[in-house]
């Protein structure tokens with residue numbers, strides 16, 4: 001099995017302004033050690049308006065914290081009011097761009113074609129997409145959560161070449177577990193993450209599937225992260241609410257100590 005470095009990413013969603021972002025990243029930098037960075041990749045996903053502040057701090061203090069955007073336009077430039085493009089994010093040295101978060105799918109009507117175009121836009125500009133997939137509650141209740149999630153995976157990766165797909169991050173986020181305190185059991189997370197890896201092996205090959213990092217997201221906290229990370233196909237967490245508390249996020253990064 002490939003050794004996959006766990007990726008702990010804090011999705012701040014629409015929280016923290018550009019000044020609060022600086023204070024927050026400083027707290028993370030203060031709380032995390034060289035050992036943490038050797039064992040775990042740590043990333044923050046602030047609102048667009050914070051990215052310059054975060055970049056300045058990370059560059060100025062040579063921090064090992066990575067950062068990225070919560071969304072990316074499928075277009076490179078032009079008359080797309082309110083959109084932020086891949087070239088703009090690349091210019092800010094972003095590493096990641098989240099694609100297809102369930103809140104974008106729910107509130108902004110992002111379908112598989114849009115997510116697929118955004119995945120391609122991210123790769124085109126040297127950004128690593130974190131492609132979010134996962135089922136709503138009614139699908140879980142109907143027992144078709146694996147099929148639903150794999151269809152989103154297929155859609156997001158349509159016509160994405162293997163050399164790019166090998167570097168993507170997939171975040172499995174059951175919608176019913178997001179911001180609800182209703183965390184999926186470690187077995188629930190493993191079931192779908194294993195199915196995602198198996199589908200990657202079908203779409204590409206086993207070697208590629210073995211390299212791709214698959215995160216779990218949905219009410220991850222310091223108290224439940226260790227059991228989730230103990231699952232063989234879970235390679236990190238996409239953390240929402242708990243990532244807004246620096247001490248709590250540091251504990252999540254140190255999941256092995258919890």
Ligand SMILES: O=C[C@H](O)COP(=O)(O)O
Pocket residue numbers: 011101173177178179180181217218219220238239240241242
């Ligand atoms: O992107 C993060 C997920 O939506 C999880 O959010 P949450 O940790 O607040 O449940």
